[in-house]
Amino acid sequence: MTQVSLKAPAIRRLGGGTGPRQRVRGLSDRALAFYFVLPSLLLLLAINIFPLAWNIYLSFTNYRANMPGFPVRWVGDLNYARLLGSEDVWAAMQHTAHFVGWAMLIQVILGFGLAWLLNRKFKGAGLFITLIALPMMLSKAVVGTFWTYIFQPQSGIFNYIVNFFADVGEFTMLGNADLAPWALILVDTWMWTPFIMLIVLAGLRSVPQDLYEAAEVDGASSWRQFWTITVPMVLPFLMLAVLFRSIECFKLFDMVAELTSGGPGSATELANIFLKRQAFETWRTGYAAAFAVILFVTTFGAANIYVKFWTKVKER
């Protein structure tokens, strides 16, 4: 291995020296660093922080973006009170929770199972992984559009397959308020299980083989090896995948818009579909801003708790 040693002047040039600070045209290293970071900071302020602050401000007003002359009034927590007392909001949150919960559960089971199978060495494993990963490379809107054809009761292949195994006759997945939420879960699972599979596969491949060898020497069964070695070692990877996917599921919009537009009725009106309707169809901007704040706080809070838990699991 080649050893690299930096001499004092070189270290100073890199800003890590302890001697007198290097100055560029009268600027200290700290100031120079600040000016380098400044454009990014300004950009961040302009496109992230300012809109967030503005959104929070709007959430306390009766502002309507489609009524330029309409007087904007400070309404205090009225929008929040209305939101929390609205049956439609709670229904949208319930639909979202149903979708996120079931999608995550099914995807974790399937993703883990697929990863477990593909972790064995066999000819063509690489090709299998690539093929399985294809759906997640597609656009969600495209996926939503072509699944509407797959679910088409007369010509779609989904009905054909279901009827091949169970003769249930013509039925509609997207037009039935009980089935439509499951249609969303099915499509999301088809598209995103490979993502969980890939991350879990990375986790499985990072488990040192000598742990299994030592366990075998100690006479541990395959089942015990799975629970005491595989699961704890893969869990941080799996949790990370669940975190990413849960956030994605929570903010899902485009696929639902194409598949069901939130229908039948409001059966698949997830939080983001509801938000979009309030913001850009009914133009209740202040109200929608308040809902956006609630969604932000919910996801941010839940993600923070989850990350703390994940860190503990990782450090175990």
Add this chain to the structure above:
Amino acid sequence: MVRRFAAVLAAGLFATVAVAGTTAEPARAQDKSLTLCWASWDPANALRQLSKDFTEETGIEMNYEFVPWTNYADRFLTVLNSQGDLCDLIIGDSQWLGIGAEFGHYVKLNDFFSEEEISMDRFLDAAVYNYATWPKGTDNYWALPAMGDAVGYVYRKDWFQRPEIRKSFEQEYGYELGVPKTWQELMDVAQFFQGRTIDGKKRYGIALYTERGSEGITMGVTNALYAWGFEYDDPNNDYRMDGYVNSDKAVEAVKFYKKLYECCTPPGHSNAYMTANLDAYKSGQVAMQMNFFAFFPGIHKNDRVGGDTSGYFVNPTHGDKPRASVLGGQGISVVKYSDKQDMALEYIKWFAQPEVQKRWWKLGGYSVHKAVVNAPWFKDSAPFASEFLTAMSTVRDFWQEPTYAQLLQSTQKRMHDYIVADKGTAKEALDNLITDWKFTFQSVGKY
């Protein structure tokens, strides 16, 4: 070296900005072109064709921003609300007149009409009322009636004429198969065709509007509501809706539409609007389709279902109530934020000419100019021309209030919840609708 590069880069940037700054204005001033915004559909292609004459006559190039119907309102209302100058001319939905007028998106055209001697008397009264005026029925004009339209029906004339089908129908229903004159007949005919095998294929009754996202189910169910004599509010007391919106006849109409949807539409027809209905009809799935007249020229020319294969009819009636058709169609307005208003007005002046209007009809657009629709040749000029006139004389529109979008979304939700998702009762759906509408009107101080 780095400093020299930075200096050159800065000089280059400065020069670019300076040159752009000095040349932008003259370039814009010399730009003899207009952008016209509308929905992306058959009539828009006809208008593109028609407008070539305008370019030839005036040298003004026409550009187009055509957006699919499902995004049409979202897209253009966002542009107008942000005071964008994307559109110089806009063919906006009839319900946008309130927004366009009250929030200053549209140029008021009264003075221009007076100067150019463009009289609204030359257009059908219903078209002027619905496509041009705000407040409704006053002499304040914000648009020129551009495209007349209403909901009608297309049916498979060839199937209706087959002796074996006619015989079966008469045996089952006790009267001759023909164009439905009442809503009950419409349901009978739809029920008759539902699941029937014709030419070896399973067919269905009728393709109705059931779409959830934009305005589909509202444009569908209001056909039934109007036929049952629905009123939006007390005719003597604006915005008082109790007992009108949720009247017994309104409840009956909504129940009827749900029954029609459940008995007689193709499976999975739960989120269908214009294009889905067209597809269902053109592919031979259904015997009838509900759709706007705007699509009928395209159907007439279609290889599979065009010509004598299809016939056309207007909304049936119910009991002794007068016939009513859901209004489609739009007026053309000049956008206030355009810096080419003079050229845009020149286009409107050109478009209002009787000769241009005749050509507009011949290309597939629906003129509502009296010189066209009252001409002796008009009724025979297309198989749907006469029906179009009947429909236009009985049109009714949704709320045209500035808050129409909110009112519309409430209707979409309540109607879809009941009709498609089978949630609650018709009475509950209409009661909830009143609650939503009251809230909307209260929020702008109108209730």
